[in-house]
Amino acid sequence: MRAVCAEDRLAVLHGLDVLDTAADPDFDRLSDLAAAVMRAPIALVTLVDAGRQWFKSSVGLDETDTVIDISFCAHAIAAGDEPMVVTDAMADARFKANPLVTGKHHIRFYAGAPVVVAGARIGTLCVLDRRPHPFPSRAKLDQLKALAGLVGSLFTLKDATRSGAIAEAALAREEKRRAIALDAASLASWAWDTRTDIIQCDTRLSELFNLSRSNRLRARDILTAIDPRDVYQTETRFREALTGSDDYFGEFRVKGFHPPRWVATRGRVIERDGDGKPMLIFGVSYDMTERKLGDERQRLLLRELNHRVKNTLATVQALATQTVRHARQPSEFLRAFGARLQALGIAHNLLSDREWRGISIRELVQIEVKPFDTADQPRMTISGDDLLLSPDQTVGLALILHELASNALQYGSMSVASGKVDLGWRTQGRKGDRRLVLTWRESGGPEVAPPERHGFGSILIRRSLAKVISSEVTHDFRREGVFAEISMPLEYQSK
Structure with missing residues (x-):
């Protein structure tokens, strides 16, 4: 047998993962046979590690291991593939001073055959006696060598079983992981x-x-379950994919669902016959309805956004034109136009965050009007149940509230410490024909006189809701303070 280096030998030994494992009756039976064949009271299955030898089986000896320096078996595996025999250790220069010989065990006779696994001598099957023996016959040594071969085969078989169990457990874990x-x-x-x-x-x-x-399903049952609108395209793409390549991907609707259920399928040809026709196809299918609905919502949102951007640009253009027309100085234009753009931007941010759906009137009021009040001594009272506004209502009302609050701060009740503003809203009408009525009432400020001419702010208040059908805006300059009332149809249900 080809010599194996010490490093490779130890690699084979450690690969068995058998050192310091529990006793095994299969190895003990082989030790008993060896002891009977050699007529010796002690038999061992030893594994020779780097610094010690350990006994996988021990018959007639209490110890489980010894240091390598006093090991007979280390000499046996170094000697070659044939059994090593020491008829009288006291007469052998290698062992006469060995503690196993001079100590309590008084070992005199030793015969050991190497145990070979994967071409490496990893240990021995050996017998020992406390009295000398004559040199064994060739037949007995052959029997000892054969039993050592069985020990090696048993190690290999048990390692294969262990590896198989590990592989099976790993496969089970992988299958469970795949299923999860x-x-x-x-x-x-x-x-x-x-x-x-x-x-x-x-x-x-x-x-x-x-x-x-x-x-277990039939392919024709799957095809029957596909929405008729998608059957032809699905069959066509499937045939094209399988004749042109090994991979297929398709999306289709399933009958019997509203809104429709969308299913995506990926497949791959695993086997083909001699003519190249697919025989076995593996694949996965999954529900992609949410993604399809999300794509549709995205398309609707983009269309809505494009519509709103056009409207916003028109609004900004009108704001700029009218603000310039009514401004006396460039600085006045910049201040007024910048503030109105900011109010418009706040409304658009809200709408963008809510994907251009219903906006809370209370949230809009808090953002647009509250900055004009003082936190330490609030002079603005806000009341009303929370309601949802449409995008057009949100933009229009944002501009109105900004103009009312800005004018109140510059000229009206908010320009003096004693002034107050009551802002409230209510609903009127029956279900299906309900309206939102919002009132702005100033008091405690300077005496108000109607202006000789209406500035753009007043025009903006009256016309900001022009796009909202059936909307009405009242804007009065009463002596005790400015009063405004905004009425518009409610398009959404209450929050």
Whole structure:
């Protein structure tokens, strides 16, 4: 046998992962046979490590290991593949001073055959006696060598069994991990045998296609479950993919759902016949309805956004034109135009955050008007149940509230310490024809006189809701303070 270096020998030994394991009756039976064959009271299955020898089986000896320096077996595996025999250790220069010989065990006779695994001598099957023996016959040594061969085979068999169990456990873990991953991703895996038209699959696949719960489906049942609008395209793309390459990907609707259920399928040809026709196809299918609905919402949002951007640009252009027309100085234009743009921007930020859906009137009021009040001595009272405004109502009301608050701070009740503003809203009318009525009432400020001419702020207050059908705005300069009332139809339900 080819010599194996010490490093490789130890690698084979440690690869068995058997050192310091529990006693094993299979090895003990082989030790008993060796002891009987050699007529010796002690028999061991030893494994020779780097610094010690350990006994996998020990018959007639209490110890489980010894240091390598006093090991007979280390000499045996170094000597070659044939058994090593010491008929009288006291007469052998190598062992006569060995503690196993001079100590309590009084070992005199030793015969050991190497145990070979994967071409490496990892230990021995040996017998020992406390009295000298004559040199054993060739037949007995052959029997000892054969038993040592059985020990090596037993180590190999048990290692293969252990490795198989590890592989099986790893496979079970991998299968469980795969199942968890598929479940977490809502994937249904399947294998389609085109010769029998049978699909072996997870039960999730039958649920995806609204079929009776099963692990076996017919391909024609899957095709029947597809929405008629998508059948032709699905069949065509599937044939093209499988004749042109090994991979397929398709998306289609399933019958019987409203809104429609969308399913995506990925497949790959695993086997083809001699003519190149697919025989076995593996794949996964999954519900992609949410993604489709999300895409549709995104498209609607983009269309809405494009519409709103056009309206906003028109509004900004009108604000700029009218502000310039009514401003006396460039600085006055910049201040007024900048403030109105900011009010418009606040409304747009809210709408963008809510994806251009209903906006809370209370949130809009808090953002647009509250900055004009003082936190330490608030002079503005806000009341009313929370309601939802449409995008057009949000933009229009934002501009009105900004103008009312800005004018109150410059000229009206908020310009003096004693002034107050009551801002409230209510609903009127019956379900299906309800209206929002918002009132702005100033008091405690300077005496108000109607202006000789209406500035752009007043015009903006009266016309900001022009796009909201049936909206009405009243803006009065009463002596005790400015009064405004805004009435508009409620398009959304209450929060």
